Amino acid sequence: MADHLLEVNDLKTRFYTAEGVVHALNGVSFYLDEGETLGIVGESGCGKSVTMLSLLSLIPKPPGKVEKGEAWFAGKDLLKMNDQELRGVRGAQIGMIFQDPMTSLNPVMRIGDQITEPMIEHLGMNREQARERAIELLDMVGIPEADERVGDYPHQFSGGMRQRAMIAMALSCNPRILIADEPTTALDVTIQAQIVDVVRRLQEKLGMAVVWITHDLGVVAGIADRVNVMYAGYIVEEAQVTDLYADPQMPYTLGLLGSLPRLDGKHAKRLANIHGAPPDLFLEPEECPFSPRCDYVRDVCRDLNPGLRSVNGSHRVACWIDVKNNQLIDPEEAPVRE
Amino acid sequence: MSENGVILKVRDLTKHFPIMRGVLIKRPVGYVRAVDGISFDVYEGETLGLVGESGSGKSTTGRVILQLYRPTSGTVEFEGRQLDELKGRDLQAMRPKMQMIFQDPYASLNPRMTVGDLIGEPLLIHTNMSHKERAWRVGELLKTVGLNPVFAQRYPHEFSGGQRQRIGVARALAVNPDFIICDEPISALDVSVQAQVVNLLEDLQDKLGLTYLFIAHDLSMVRHIANRVAVMYLGKLMELADQEEIYTSPLHPYTQALLSAVPIPDPKVEMTRKRIILEGDVPSPVNPPSGCVFHNRCPLAVEVCKNVVPEWKQVSRGHWVHCHLV
Numbered sequence: 001m002a003d004h005l006l007e008v009n010d011l012k013t014r015f016y017t018a019e020g021v022v023h024a025l026n027g028v029s030f031y032l033d034e035g036e037t038l039g040i041v042g043e044s045g046c047g048k049s050v051t052m053l054s055l056l057s058l059i060p061k062p063p064g065k066v067e068k069g070e071a072w073f074a075g076k077d078l079l080k081m082n083d084q085e086l087r088g089v090r091g092a093q094i095g096m097i098f099q100d101p102m103t104s105l106n107p108v109m110r111i112g113d114q115i116t117e118p119m120i121e122h123l124g125m126n127r128e129q130a131r132e133r134a135i136e137l138l139d140m141v142g143i144p145e146a147d148e149r150v151g152d153y154p155h156q157f158s159g160g161m162r163q164r165a166m167i168a169m170a171l172s173c174n175p176r177i178l179i180a181d182e183p184t185t186a187l188d189v190t191i192q193a194q195i196v197d198v199v200r201r202l203q204e205k206l207g208m209a210v211v212w213i214t215h216d217l218g219v220v221a222g223i224a225d226r227v228n229v230m231y232a233g234y235i236v237e238e239a240q241v242t243d244l245y246a247d248p249q250m251p252y253t254l255g256l257l258g259s260l261p262r263l264d265g266k267h268a269k270r271l272a273n274i275h276g277a278p279p280d281l282f283l284e285p286e287e288c289p290f291s292p293r294c295d296y297v298r299d300v301c302r303d304l305n306p307g308l309r310s311v312n313g314s315h316r317v318a319c320w321i322d323v324k325n326n327q328l329i330d331p332e333e334a335p336v337r338e
Numbered sequence: 339m340s341e342n343g344v345i346l347k348v349r350d351l352t353k354h355f356p357i358m359r360g361v362l363i364k365r366p367v368g369y370v371r372a373v374d375g376i377s378f379d380v381y382e383g384e385t386l387g388l389v390g391e392s393g394s395g396k397s398t399t400g401r402v403i404l405q406l407y408r409p410t411s412g413t414v415e416f417e418g419r420q421l422d423e424l425k426g427r428d429l430q431a432m433r434p435k436m437q438m439i440f441q442d443p444y445a446s447l448n449p450r451m452t453v454g455d456l457i458g459e460p461l462l463i464h465t466n467m468s469h470k471e472r473a474w475r476v477g478e479l480l481k482t483v484g485l486n487p488v489f490a491q492r493y494p495h496e497f498s499g500g501q502r503q504r505i506g507v508a509r510a511l512a513v514n515p516d517f518i519i520c521d522e523p524i525s526a527l528d529v530s531v532q533a534q535v536v537n538l539l540e541d542l543q544d545k546l547g548l549t550y551l552f553i554a555h556d557l558s559m560v561r562h563i564a565n566r567v568a569v570m571y572l573g574k575l576m577e578l579a580d581q582e583e584i585y586t587s588p589l590h591p592y593t594q595a596l597l598s599a600v601p602i603p604d605p606k607v608e609m610t611r612k613r614i615i616l617e618g619d620v621p622s623p624v625n626p627p628s629g630c631v632f633h634n635r636c637p638l639a640v641e642v643c644k645n646v647v648p649e650w651k652q653v654s655r656g657h658w659v660h661c662h663l664v
Binding site: 144158160161188189190192193194197219220222242245246256257258259260261273275277278 | 540596601
């Protein structure tokens with residue numbers, strides 16, 4: 001495939017539940033380059049976590065099912081790999097950290113043993129080497145007295161330290177990609193600042209690419225090179241981070257940025273609000289998924305679901321409206337999503 | 339009302355929770371100093387923001403003010419009555435004046451009650467309204483918070499998080515309170531819905547002249563909604579000042595670090611910002627550090643901070659700080 005480190009095409013994931021079919025991902029395509037940080041933002045239920053879990057075949061099956069799509073990583077399609085091949089990728093070449101470090105650490109296993117496990121499994125280290133490397137890693141992520149703390153259990157660590165331990169574990173096999181799924185959402189802002197700082201420092205040192213999944217547009221502004229905005233299982237806007245904030249094109253992105261108060265006080269007296277609630281994913285999407293909540297909505301938005309079109313180089317948006325002039329675009333310019 | 343428009347006066351308020359040990363004979367082996375001697379006023383019609391990290395004691399402060407927990411020591415004076423001395427029927431009589439909106443709109447609404455019963459319950463307790471009058475009032479309240487009055491027949495699970503929080507707001511408004519404690523009312527909501535609830539709270543304040551104590555950890559949202567802001571750390575107030583002043587010229591090193599840690603949704607600003615990264619975690623409130631509770635994480639700490647508890651002093655009009663170096 002192309003020169004990207006990871007290239008995902010038309011990923012579709014559904015969950016077949018007793019209440020109906022959840023249309024979690026409806027055709028998601030994106031790429032990730034060597035060493036860059038990609039931010040994926042969106043509200044709960046928009047599919048940002050499911051995207052990454054689908055790639056690594058980590059969604060529970062059943063009820064989940066990846067219906068369609070390909071994900072090229074190092075010349076191979078992740079979605080066509082068998083379990084054994086996948087095990088060689090997960091934790092080794094693609095590391096992952098999750099939102100809640102308490103539920104993703106094993107409470108009855110020492111921190112050190114949890115960090116050494118992937119190194120023994122993937123790198124063929126013996127226990128002694130792995131233990132030494134674990135201490136080195138804990139030290140690198142900023143755990144004080146790492147050589148003593150390596151024997152602790154997770155409950156002896158604070159929330160911030162557990163997330164550091166998770167990072168140490170994810171980085172233990174020198175992955176090429178680190179997927180961070182809301183790693184700071186459960187933490188206080190001062191601890192969040194510590195974790196963001198650690199990840200950024202390690203990325204500079206080790207050169208891995210990072211996918212940072214979050215609902216926090218503030219965190220993304222500080223850490224990402226490029227951003228994908230997701231809504232209802234679609235990518236609705238993608239851009240370089242500076243372009244996205246300076247010149248948002250999708251009414252949803254505009255609304256999100258307008259609804260955020262800013263610490264430096266540069267915002268309107270009254271917060272812009274997006275009326276209504278996020279969409280019902282049980283319904284098969286036919287129209288633009290944002291149209292029921294959109295202030296710019298036109299008839300065409302309720303009939304046809306727009307695909308991504310380029311507005312300015314790599315800045316792409318899925319919308320029938322040119323929001324700056326509040327005009328319909330030429331329908332030939334954008335593809336229609338089936 | 340009371341002097342100079344002060345609606346709530348909190349003085350040296352303390353709440354210590356005992357840690358009990360023992361099999362047959364339980365005895366306290368230590369205390370969690372959740373709130374440890376705080377003093378402030380709330381003025382009529384204002385919004386006072388109370389911010390701090392988890393475990394700093396902000397929610398406990400809110401609950402002690404409403405006497406949901408009785409204070410260990412200190413006083414709470416509300417509309418001229420000393421709440422900590424009131425009991426039984428006298429305290430009950432004060433309750434309609436002060437209400438609370440809770441953080442989790444999923445946990446704070448009884449799933450087996452209809453929305454009408456949930457909102458009507460405070461009316462049943464505090465008024466003599468007939469069934470018909472109550473139903474009418476519930477309809478009015480639902481309209482006030484932007485919901486359809488027919489929703490009174492439905493159950494909480496039929497609503498989204500934002501709508502549930504509106505129900506929580508309607509319930510707090512039912513008995514015409516003067517003062518509402520909002521305990522992290524938006525932290526469980528999606529970003530696009532947070533703004534809806536905040537705008538609703540602001541509109542209601544304008545319309546009904548409400549006073550809010552707005553407890554939150556989102557400093558950006560507090561800047562937006564509050565007139566004055568109090569910063570809490572390990573059960574103590576670190577700084578209290580007007581909104582504009584605390585965000586543009588914070589004096590306490592903790593406030594400075596806290597503000598610098600909050601990301602701003604603008605990559606150009608983020609690129610040039612300097613962060614003060616605090617070392618370590620918030621210490622345990624069972625065994626708080628001696629002297630100034632912040633000294634072991636403070637980048638500016640000197641010898642005196644380790645041994646002497648700083649005073650809560652006013653450095654300029656309405657700007658209070660708890661620090662030796664200011």
